Amino acid sequence: MxxxxxxxxxxxxxxxxxxxxxxxxxxxxxxxxSAGKGGGEKITKNGKVVGYALLGQSFTKPEYFWGRPSAVGYNAAGSAGSNKGPSNEDYLKGVSNRIDTLLKYNPTIKRSDIPADMVTASGSGLDPNISEQGAIIQIKRIAAIRKIDERKIAELVIKNTQGPFLGMFGPSSVNVLKLNIALDEIK
Missing domain, CATH: 1.20.5 (Single alpha-helices involved in coiled-coils or other helix-helix interfaces)
Structure with a gap:
């Protein structure tokens, strides 16, 4: 014992x-x-911190790329999903409203062109990235509003696209905050 x-x-x-x-x-x-020395990778513009690379932000102005919807309003203190399933009427209504909004502001795209990440919230509610297709469907709208050649914006999307993790895990994605900052730098 x-x-x-x-x-x-x-x-x-x-x-x-x-x-x-x-x-x-x-x-x-x-x-x-790590890149942010343990405090997160800060993104700066003109010497001022405007966000963090791993935290999504809300962009609603039509002249900017829109990010993935958030079930928690991008509040990092309350990171979570909605817990609503695909059979929940409120959930389906929210997704339908997001689709309608995308079609309203992007009249050249078809409903079938909209990737799921543009109308469904992520599990954390803080996803800073969208799919490459999610960025591509917004190019015409932004080019028309900003009066910039579509090819120039398409090149910007390609330049800001990150490939799959280790070249094979997951899809290519675009960090919306970094892309919008680069968009603002176009003359």
Whole structure:
């Protein structure tokens, strides 16, 4: 019995050191070595922080690229999805309204051209990225409003498209905040 108690105490001490000291320190070190030094990758414009690369923001003006809808109003303190399923009438009405809004402001696209990420909220409600197709369907609207050649904006989308993780996991995506900042820099 005494033998097992001593082994249990040793194991507990080893796990305390491993899980309460070494693991948190390794995570903190990884954060310090990352792009944002553990504080998130800040995006600046004219020396002022305008957002973070991993947090979505609301863009509703027609002269900007719109991001993915958020079930929490892009509030990082309340990160969550809506918990409404595809059979929920409120959910279906919200998706239908988003589709109608996209078609209203982008009259040259068809309903079948709209990717799902443009009308459904992400699980976190903070997704900063949209699919490449989500950006492409907005080019004509933005070009017409800003009076900029569509090819120039298309090149901007391509330049700001990130390929799949490690070249094979997930789809290509576009960070909406970075794209809109680059859009504002076009003369």
């Amino acid at each position: 005494k033998k097992y108690i001593i082994q249990s105490i040793r194991l507990t001490l080893v796990l305390i050191v491993l899980l309460c000291v070494l693991y948190p320190l390794s995570i903190a070190l990884a954060g310090k070595l």
